[in-house]
Amino acid sequence: MAPVISDADLRDILQTTKVIGCVGASLDPSRPSYGVVDYMVRHGYKIIGVNPNLAGQDLFGTPIVSSIADLPDDVDMLDVFRRSEAVPPIVAEAIDALPNLRTVWLQLGVMHADAEAKAQAAGLRYVANRCPKIDHARLMA
Secondary structure, eight states, X not given: OOOOOOHHHHHHHHHHOOEEEXXXXXXXXXXXXXXXXXXXXXXXXXXXEEOTTTTTSEETTEEOBSSGGGSOTTOOEEEEOSOGGGHHXXXXXXXXXXXXXXEEEEXXXXXXXXXXXXXXXXXXXXXXXXXXXXXXXXXXX
């Protein structure tokens, strides 16, 4: 079951986040991550994609990197487009590699209780089974 998070908390996350690392970013317009990144960039967020198969290519004005460790220090939210079972090592790497990380956001259908506990123990906000594009359109438009 996904954690319960209030609209006020979602609004705060969306208002204070500036730089998003997108794990599972795609250059394929038919993929959900492409549409979410496009929308978020058009609404003022800086997005850096993470995808080892696309490293060095450009995603809406920024290069895609191969790993979370390659993301810049100013990433304050990690948006994860990966299966639920892949989330724990992603969260662990993000905690170790991103000193300014404040939020881990898992896309629709993605949840993992152990990863949630680890993120919260590290003082991070944790959003699961939600889409920032949907919530931004609903709360900020």
